[in-house]
Amino acid sequence: MNEDMLxxxxLRVTSPRLQVLEVFTKHHGALAQSDIENELVDMDRITLYRTLKSFNDKGLIHKAIDDTDKTKYALCHQDCxxxxxxxxxxxxYCIKCHRTECLDEVTAPAVPVPEGYKVTEVQVALKGLCKICS
Ligand SMILES: [Zn+2]
Ligand SMILES: [Zn+2]
Ligand SMILES: [Zn+2]
Known part of the structure; x- marks a missing residue:
């Protein structure tokens, strides 16, 4: 199934790509590079960095912006x-368990912008207590 996604x-099916994809499908929510490093201790950082970049470029994962200083990524479910x-x-972003989740069922509201501006990407970051912690 992960092979089909690649x-x-x-993308060519390679072992590092399958391993990284597996970590994403196993976990719910967004992951930072360091989270994936903890799971895949044998993978070197450059390979992991490049794998994340190619996944992001090809529409497999997207950046999940939150209030932390780490770049996190989550699997894409829409037609990316x-x-x-x-x-x-x-x-x-949950302030108690520090996890970042995609609220897939919610569509971020369109923000009206002044004339002359063109929005290409919407990033809405919410913070509070998740359903497990609240
Ligand atoms: Zn996407
Ligand atoms: Zn929580
Ligand atoms: Zn997301």
Whole structure:
């Protein structure tokens, strides 16, 4: 199944790519590079960095912006591809368990912008207590 995801995105199936994808499918929510490093202790950082970058470029994962200084990524569920990401959902950061989740069922509201500005990406970061912690 993960192999099919790679093929559908036009990526060659390699062992590091499968391993990274597996970590994402196993976990719910967004992961920082350091979280993945903890799971895949044998993978070197450059390979991991490049794998994350290619996944992001090909529409397999997207950046989940939150209030921490770490870049986190989450699996794309919408119809994302190489051309464009369509992840218009907010990301929720829990101040208690420190996890960041995609609120896939919510669409971030369109923000009206002054004339002359063109929005290409919407990032909504919410913060509070998740359903487990609240
Ligand atoms: Zn996406
Ligand atoms: Zn929580
Ligand atoms: Zn997300």
């Amino acid at each position: 093929k559908a995105s036009g 591809d190489e051309e464009q990401h369509n992840d218009q959902h907010p990301h929720f």
